[in-house]
Amino acid sequence: MEVEFESIIKNLPEQIYNILKLTPKYVKQNAREIKLRIGKKININHNNEIFYLNKILTTEEIEEIFKAICNYSVHSHTEEIKKGFITLKGGHRAGICGTAVYENNKLVTIKNISSINLRIARQVFGVATPIITDFKENFEKLLIVGPPASGKTTMLKDIAKNLENRAVSIIDSRGEIAALHEGVPQNDVGNADVFSFFNRKDGIIFAIRTMNPEFIICDEISDEEDFNAIKTCVGAGVKLIATAHGDNLKEFLKRKMIRKILKTSAFSKILMLQGKNSPCKINSIVKVGDLI
Amino acid sequence: MKILGTSFLAICPILFGLLKSKNLKQNQIKIEKIIELINRIITEIRFTKTNTYKIFKNLSLEENFSCLEFLQYFKKNCRLKPFPIAFEESINNWECSLKKDDLNKLKALANILGSTDSEGQILALKQAKKRFEESLKSAKKIYDSKGKISRSLGILLGIAIFVIFI
Numbered sequence: 286m287e288v289e290f291e292s293i294i295k296n297l298p299e300q301i302y303n304i305l306k307l308t309p310k311y312v313k314q315n316a317r318e319i320k321l322r323i324g325k326k327i328n329i330n331h332n333n334e335i336f337y338l339n340k341i342l343t344t345e346e347i348e349e350i351f352k353a354i355c356n357y358s359v360h361s362h363t364e365e366i367k368k369g370f371i372t373l374k375g376g377h378r379a380g381i382c383g384t385a386v387y388e389n390n391k392l393v394t395i396k397n398i399s400s401i402n403l404r405i406a407r408q409v410f411g412v413a414t415p416i417i418t419d420f421k422e423n424f425e426k427l428l429i430v431g432p433p434a435s436g437k438t439t440m441l442k443d444i445a446k447n448l449e450n451r452a453v454s455i456i457d458s459r460g461e462i463a464a465l466h467e468g469v470p471q472n473d474v475g476n477a478d479v480f481s482f483f484n485r486k487d488g489i490i491f492a493i494r495t496m497n498p499e500f501i502i503c504d505e506i507s508d509e510e511d512f513n514a515i516k517t518c519v520g521a522g523v524k525l526i527a528t529a530h531g532d533n534l535k536e537f538l539k540r541k542m543i544r545k546i547l548k549t550s551a552f553s554k555i556l557m558l559q560g561k562n563s564p565c566k567i568n569s570i571v572k573v574g575d576l577i
Numbered sequence: 578m579k580i581l582g583t584s585f586l587a588i589c590p591i592l593f594g595l596l597k598s599k600n601l602k603q604n605q606i607k608i609e610k611i612i613e614l615i616n617r618i619i620t621e622i623r624f625t626k627t628n629t630y631k632i633f634k635n636l637s638l639e640e641n642f643s644c645l646e647f648l649q650y651f652k653k654n655c656r657l658k659p660f661p662i663a664f665e666e667s668i669n670n671w672e673c674s675l676k677k678d679d680l681n682k683l684k685a686l687a688n689i690l691g692s693t694d695s696e697g698q699i700l701a702l703k704q705a706k707k708r709f710e711e712s713l714k715s716a717k718k719i720y721d722s723k724g725k726i727s728r729s730l731g732i733l734l735g736i737a738i739f740v741i742f743i
Contacts, residue, residue: 298659299659352659352691352692353659355691356628356630356660357630357661358629358630358660359691359692359693359694360622360626360691360693360694360695360698361626361627361628363694
């Protein structure tokens with residue numbers, strides 16, 4: 286984790302970098318977030334505790350940090366800024382908070398940045414190995430279900446890495462799976478083609494048209510648009526690996542749209558994850574045919 | 578021997594006059610190139626949204642901008658430096674005969690580039706372009722008047738020296 290801490294603070298201006306460099310080793314090792322706010326001390330979230338650095342940030346410093354995390358190219362990050370975060374080198378994320386600017390009821394940008402939350406990224410390798418081994422050659426059409434922070438995206442990343450000898454397209458609608466930074470995936474997702482910040486519908490159609498994938502990987506399916514995109518996938522004979530929110534199988538299957546999606550035969554198996562306290566741990570694997 | 582010495586003395590003011598005139602012409606060309614550079618930056622920001630460092634690295638590779646030597650310095654030294662600092666440094670290290678005022682206008686681009694969204698930058702760059710167009714007008718005027726005078730005076734002085742000393 287110390288390496289990851291070092292890699293995230295390298296994105297900051299030299300003066301702030303030099304201050305953060307002095308963070309004690311035990312904090313660096315377990316750090317998850319670095320919070321930078323105007324008029325407040327820099328604080329680091331580690332092991333569910335908060336460590337305060339003796340540095341109060343000014344408006345100018347936050348502005349400079351914002352420019353630095355945009356690599357002095359704010360114009361290149363407009364779409365990300367609208368979504369409230371910027372992907373940094375190393376796959377880390379900077380969440381930004383400020384004043385919203387709306388035009389015709391659409392969020393166009395965030396101005397007067399008041400706080401920045403640096404989230405340290407970690408990629409966990411090997412979590413998908415049990416599934417890959419179990420499924421062997423028949424690894425196909427999988428829906429990963431779990432509550433927030435149960436490791437669904439982590440699992441997807443590892444599956445993508447394990448499928449590196451196959452034609453895989455990733456529809457990274459939230460920039461979390463591959464975490465593209467200036468066109469380069471910051472997470473190891475094998476040889477997958479990444480459609481970054483495409484919405485799932487457009488991404489799936491683009492991928493089928495242009496990259497001829499065997500597998501399409503996408504995150505957080507839930508609505509009618511996803512249903513239509515999934516139907517396209519099924520029609521094109523592309524295998525889909527996706528995630529969806531769900532605390533448990535019973536509640537999950539009560540959702541009308543989910544039942545509709547499962548009926549498309551887009552998924553052959555559902556993999557239920559345990560939850561926040563045991564990230565990436567498998568609870569059960571259920572055949573979709575047994576449920577519908 | 579006398580002819581050789583006199584010729585040498587006569588050549589000096591001629592060369593000085595020509596050099597002075599050439600410098601004034603170079604200044605005019607450099608300002609024209611700066612305007613062209615701003616136009617290119619506007620296009621890159623508007624249509625490709627390329628990273629600021631990359632825009633300058635790509636432009637530094639173009640033969641068309643080879644007379645803007647600061648681009649080469651930027652390309653070599655920008656790594657790991659914040660853009661405004663790297664850009665200002667490259668202007669400070671640029672050995673050219675542009676007026677201090679023009680160099681300051683160029684340095685001011687450091688605070689514009691990459692600091693806002695595309696629209697904001699394009700507006701600011703268009704303003705900067707207007708200022709350089711004013712500079713170009715005055716550089717042309719200076720060249721038309723002082724350039725010709727320097728050349729003519731240099732040649733006349735050279736001839737006069739030759740006639741007097743021979």
